[in-house]
Amino acid sequence: xxxxxLAFVLHAHLPYIRHPEDEFFMEERWxxxxxxxxxxxxxxxxxxxxxxxxxxxxxxxxxPPLVCMLNDSLLQQRYVNHxxxxxxxAEKEIHRTKDTEYHDTAKMYRQRLQExxxxxxxxxxxxxxxxxxxxxxxxxxxxxxxxxxxxxxPFMQKEESIYAQVENAxxxxxxxxxxxPNGIWIPECAYKEGVDRVLKELGIKFFFTDTHGVLYAxxxxxxxIYAPIxxxxxxxxxxxxxxxxxxxxxxxxxxxxxxxYREYYRDIGxxxxxxxxxxYIHPDGxxxxxxxxxxxxxxxVDLSEKAPYVPEWAEQKxxxxxGNFIFNREKQIEHLSSLMDRKPIIVAPYDAExxxxxxxxxxxxxxxxxxxxxxxxxxxVELITPMxxxxxxxxxxxxxxxxxxWGNNGYHYVWLCKENDWIxxxxxxxxxxMVELANNYPHTYGxxxxxxxxxxxxxxxxxxxxxxxxxxxxxxxxxxxxxxxxHLHNFLRLYDMIRENRIDEGWLSNLEYKNNIFPEMDxxxxxxxxxxxxxxx
Numbered sequence: 001x002x003x004x005x006l007a008f009v010l011h012a013h014l015p016y017i018r019h020p021e022d023e024f025f026m027e028e029r030w031x032x033x034x035x036x037x038x039x040x041x042x043x044x045x046x047x048x049x050x051x052x053x054x055x056x057x058x059x060x061x062x063x064p065p066l067v068c069m070l071n072d073s074l075l076q077q078r079y080v081n082h083x084x085x086x087x088x089x090a091e092k093e094i095h096r097t098k099d100t101e102y103h104d105t106a107k108m109y110r111q112r113l114q115e116x117x118x119x120x121x122x123x124x125x126x127x128x129x130x131x132x133x134x135x136x137x138x139x140x141x142x143x144x145x146x147x148x149x150x151x152x153x154p155f156m157q158k159e160e161s162i163y164a165q166v167e168n169a170x171x172x173x174x175x176x177x178x179x180x181p182n183g184i185w186i187p188e189c190a191y192k193e194g195v196d197r198v199l200k201e202l203g204i205k206f207f208f209t210d211t212h213g214v215l216y217a218x219x220x221x222x223x224x225i226y227a228p229i230x231x232x233x234x235x236x237x238x239x240x241x242x243x244x245x246x247x248x249x250x251x252x253x254x255x256x257x258x259x260x261y262r263e264y265y266r267d268i269g270x271x272x273x274x275x276x277x278x279x280y281i282h283p284d285g286x287x288x289x290x291x292x293x294x295x296x297x298x299x300x301v302d303l304s305e306k307a308p309y310v311p312e313w314a315e316q317k318x319x320x321x322x323g324n325f326i327f328n329r330e331k332q333i334e335h336l337s338s339l340m341d342r343k344p345i346i347v348a349p350y351d352a353e354x355x356x357x358x359x360x361x362x363x364x365x366x367x368x369x370x371x372x373x374x375x376x377x378x379x380x381v382e383l384i385t386p387m388x389x390x391x392x393x394x395x396x397x398x399x400x401x402x403x404x405x406w407g408n409n410g411y412h413y414v415w416l417c418k419e420n421d422w423i424x425x426x427x428x429x430x431x432x433x434m435v436e437l438a439n440n441y442p443h444t445y446g447x448x449x450x451x452x453x454x455x456x457x458x459x460x461x462x463x464x465x466x467x468x469x470x471x472x473x474x475x476x477x478x479x480x481x482x483x484x485x486x487h488l489h490n491f492l493r494l495y496d497m498i499r500e501n502r503i504d505e506g507w508l509s510n511l512e513y514k515n516n517i518f519p520e521m522d523x524x525x526x527x528x529x530x531x532x533x534x535x536x537x
């Protein structure tokens with residue numbers, strides 16, 4: 001019998017990006033890369049584990065923006081078109097790399113792209129949510145939700161916004177996966193006191209914080225971070241384990257930085273002649289990643305000096321690193337179990353896109369790891385989900401986590417700094433007006449109801465933490481600023497139209513088509529808590 005548990009938690013999220021007006025919109029490609037490099041390889045690995053009857057357990061947070069994009073027929077068809085272009089490029093690469101040391105890697109890419117096409121188009125009918133639901137229904141993966149548009153909850157001055165974010169997330173999850181989620185990945189693991197009361201009201205049983213969120217709770221946690229605590233609402237908080245996390249996510253200290261793993265920053269989208277690659281990058285000639293990367297990390301050398309990638313060497317390192325990871329977890333659990341009167345749980349949460357997109361070998365790492373844990377005769381470590389742990393240990397210490405996030409330095413600076421602080425006064429004002437609308441129009445129908453629902457969508461899209469994060473990192477800042485301002489502008493125009501009873505139905509229809517997140521949206525989620533409680537009575 002195992003002495004302790006390991007809970008892998010993957011957070012799959014991308015900002016909601018959908019541009020019907022432009023098939024080659026640059027930021028829309030983020031979705032296609034994540035599908036090809038992360039989601040499909042993970043699904044392949046899970047399918048192989050099931051075929052081999054390996055009883056793995058995993059928790060997967062699929063954010064509502066990602067759920068809605070994967071459900072969207074326009075984006076599904078665009079991804080198929082993208083795959084066809086990449087398969088065409090793969091054939092050209094087979095020919096270009098002939099008689100070079102890159103030829104075997106080119107053939108590997110062609111095979112993987114063909115597998116991606118077959119899995120996406122044929123096995124799961126162009127909708128990967130079907131795969132996630134299958135794993136859920138088989139009891140292998142516990143699917144949980146996230147904030148509706150990944151809004152940063154500590155900066156939501158009105159509880160109505162937090163409620164609307166969570167309620168729409170729960171409704172979207174139930175509509176897609178057939179059941180209410182037990183847990184939630186609160187965006188950026190950003191907790192403030194009171195968030196858990198909203199989670200409780202909407203049926204959520206657990207969430208995650210960074211390590212210090214539990215360690216610095218208002219009462220010292222008896223088991224540290226190796227057991228959950230209950231907030232006073234009764235919702236459980238699980239904390240991230242530092243040791244296991246760094247071994248996987250850290251490019252400097254962790255496995256992904258190994259010299260034999262694939263180098264992310266060398267891609268033929270930048271390395272080859274424009275005449276050769278122009279059909280597969282942006283039509284305006286802007287260089288883009290294609291996924292065809294032929295070099296390994298090599299070491300601390302210039303990108304131009306990176307050595308060729310050797311898949312067989314990378315596979316050897318996967319075998320070594322999975323063995324090392326298990327060894328470390330066994331030693332960790334043996335030590336912890338000697339100090340605790342219950343089995344410890346090590347919570348290892350990561351962005352899903354680390355596996356495959358940033359760390360090419362990541363999905364294979366998980367697959368091999370789960371097999372080795374199952375085959376290990378010692379059985380010191382067992383995979384578990386947070387809900388299963390709560391079922392085994394229903395009594396837990398009561399304490400309030402400290403305000404925190406998993407961003408740089410552990411608190412709020414990433415999302416409130418000189419690069420992005422200007423957005424919040426506008427979002428707060430828009431929120432006040434949305435609550436006003438929800439309170440003043442309790443019973444609507446037709447175009448008025450549609451306008452109110454779209455106002456809710458526009459506000460929630462403006463609240464997405466992704467835009468503030470991009471402004472902080474300085475990557476596609478112009479796009480993030482434009483998205484924030486556009487959604488706020490759309491909201492304010494809808495607000496005026498609704499108040500003045502002069503709704504432009506043509507403009508509204510176009511907005512509904514373009515920003516069509518949350519088909520089940522109900523603007524009444526934004527009613528003041530007092531109004532909502534009176535309506536319930």
